[in-house]
Amino acid sequence: MTIARPNYPDTAGTGLHWRALTPADTAAWYGLVRRMAAVDQPPWSETREDLAEYLASAANDPELTTVAGFDSGGVLRAAGRVAANPGSAVAHTWGGVDPAWRRRGIGAAVYAWQRECQRRRFEAAGITGGVLRTHAEEQDQSHNALLAAAGAAVVRYFTEMTRPLAGPLPEPPLPPGFSFAVLDPEDSEPVRLAHNEAFADHWGSEPRDAQRWAFTVRHPQLKPEWSLSVVETATGETVAYQLASFDPEFRLRHGYDEGFTDLLGVRRAWRGRGLAAALLAEAMRRFKAAGMDHAGLGVDTENPSGALGLYTRLGYTPTTRSLAWEFPLT
Structure with a gap:
């Protein structure tokens, strides 16, 4: 056409x-x-x-x-x-x-x-x-x-948050029956499917096809060694994940190095078990071991899953905010 x-x-x-x-x-x-x-x-x-x-x-x-x-x-x-x-x-x-x-x-x-x-x-x-x-x-x-x-009109607010990594880190445990797996960009289809399912009920999210996902996991700033999934031992299913990245120019703007969680999701049937907290805590440990000063992430402040409260409890504090504007076309 x-x-x-x-x-x-x-x-x-x-x-x-x-x-x-x-x-x-x-x-x-x-x-x-x-x-x-x-x-x-x-x-x-x-x-x-x-x-x-x-x-x-x-x-x-x-x-x-x-x-x-x-x-x-x-x-x-x-x-x-x-x-x-x-x-x-x-x-x-x-x-x-x-x-x-x-x-x-x-x-x-x-x-x-x-x-x-x-x-x-x-x-x-x-x-x-x-x-x-x-x-x-x-x-x-x-x-x-x-x-x-x-x-146009503002329809949503998003907040960037950060947490210093100096001093003791939170230690929420990974529940029994689950294990961490480090991301393999060449074999990450289970993580893509978990992401699409986890974000199906998130405002503004649309499924990522294989081509877009391949770009995501092969992006030059993505750090596979910091990116993890949670696997259920009994079934072998990928039930949660977090993808993390590092922007080498972040320090020029903010004065410190930050490991950033780009995507974090838990499939609905496995929510409420502490998997997200365990993923973030493990990411913090990996960020700190790699020399990062802070851990960062972004959050939809109206997310009904309670993500903002979780991040606050883990020590993240707001830094900047962005606005989502919409203009009706049809």
């Missing part, structure tokens, strides 16, 4: 030339991300590998779902992207403007293009009730103001 691409953003007077991103633009896009991060100081920003994966997407053809503004010297000054899983009524955005080119209406124009782009995609797929979802750091006042002015 052919989807008509929206007109490029109307940014008359800025001197930007607009086109879609291509894989050849990965380095230029990463340069833009780095310039933005230097000013905005987000807790995390995309790696070069993340951007390359976006531009290799089959489900979200970059020719249709990206837009990029280059100045007269060929430098990328603004970019936007939309992505949605096949059949999903939720599309996600990424967008940004070079700090030296802000306050010219470029960001608002990119967001307007993203809305129209995804509106056409939903229409072509016969999807009604679709929304465009954007995450923004709470301290990024201009980003939040742009979304509010466009008519």
Whole structure:
């Protein structure tokens, strides 16, 4: 099915030339991300590998779902992207403007293009009730103001948390009948299936297919030796897991090294047995043994599973907060 691409953003007077991103633009896009991060100081920003994966997407053809503004010297000054899983009524955005080119209406124009782009995609797929979802750091006042002015609404809050690893660590035991298994990226299908089941009742989560999972477990920042699953001895089933990573540039922004739990899940039938606490405690021990100063993670503050309370009891404290905004498209 052919989807008509929206007109490029109307940014008359800025001197930007607009086109879609291509894989050849990965380095230029990463340069833009780095310039933005230097000013905005987000807790995390995309790696070069993340951007390359976006531009290799089959489900979200970059020719249709990206837009990029280059100045007269060929430098990328603004970019936007939309992505949605096949059949999903939720599309996600990424967008940004070079700090030296802000306050010219470029960001608002990119967001307007993203809305129209995804509106056409939903229409072509016969999807009604679709929304465009954007995450923004709470301290990024201009980003939040742009979304509010466009008519989007905040629908959820997420909190980053950290715990110093100096001193005694919590020691919740792994219950009898269970054992830890270190992640093998080449043989992690049971963990993928456990993740999809564990997150089936989590707000905003969608199943990860084999291709996306492969990128997750082979990501250059993922640390397999810190990533664990819990196996039930009697059945051999993978019933819980946590995946952890290390960003070598984290220290430049925060002044300390942190092992970060990216994903943590327990399948519903095995909840309430202390498996999540045991996983996090074991991860802390591994982080500390590797020289990390802190353990970190992120949490949906409205998660009904009680995750926020668990993390607080284990000594994690909030650091930054992000907002999930949604704009209804159909």
